[in-house]
Amino acid sequence: MNNKIEAVVFDLDGVITDTAHFHYLAWKQLAAEVGITIDEVFNERLKGVSRMDSLELILQEGNRENDFTLTEKEEMAAKKNLHYCDLLKQLTANDVLPGILELLAKIKAEGLPIGLASVSKNAGTVLKALELEDAFNFIADAAKIKRSKPDPEIFLTACEGLGAAPVRAIGIEDAAAGIEAIKASGMFAVGVGKSLQGADYLVDSTNQLDWDKIKETYEEWLKNSIK
Structure with a gap:
């Protein structure tokens, strides 16, 4: 065979x-801006999940999934990504x-x-x-x-x-x-x-x-x- x-x-x-912590920091900041608190235990649910699906999970956590239009959600996801990309500047070959x-x-x-x-x-x-x-x-x-x-x-x-x-x-x-x-x-x-x-x-x-x-x-x- x-x-x-x-x-x-x-x-x-x-x-x-391991950029999971960078993702967590960026999502945590965005969540806080809309009155939602997430912790590292919750962040485990976001691993391997796309950006927009992660945002939906966070909004569901705060019962706010119906409070924003698709355009607003896309803007929120883009804002999170800008913060994440800024954090990525710390990354080197040693990581x-x-x-x-x-x-x-x-x-x-x-x-x-x-x-x-x-x-x-x-x-x-x-x-x-x-x-x-x-x-x-x-x-x-x-x-x-x-x-x-x-x-x-x-x-x-x-x-x-x-x-x-x-x-x-x-x-x-x-x-x-x-x-x-x-x-x-x-x-x-x-x-x-x-x-x-x-x-x-x-x-x-x-x-x-x-x-x-x-x-x-x-x-x-x-x-x-x-x-």
Whole structure:
């Protein structure tokens, strides 16, 4: 049986680098401006979720989802993004999470294409700050994705862009919505973090990502998947 992996697709926030705190600070400020209080526990619900969907969740939290027009909501989301982009100026190549550069190098050494499936419309800015613009063979354009995670659209788009069958591809995520999206696409799911139900291979942190173990677990998963 051919166990060849055809592609590896990474999420960005929480996997390549941790900009979740920047998102949190920007959302917290915007929420406060409309009289809504959010904390870091609530912020977990926003991980892997698109900008407009995140705003809807925040407005629902304050029972204000019907208080603004679509235009007003778009202006609020844009304001949050400006604050977030300002915070991103602090980001450098030193902010790549532990073990990620080594993992990328091992995957590249095997000649496997690498993709990025991030709902962040600032992915290019983040990759440039991290000096990783050339690390990815295909970056799914979040602006063209109609359905946010947990819908599999962005991972299916990445697989298509890399010329890979989903069952022959590995997705790496740190959010529950992302794991759900990977599984819905038919890919093998690597989870980074605690309590990520549905992950086929799970570690607590990025420095525990072992490429040989991931491949071994993938091969076992594939055998069971195509029986």
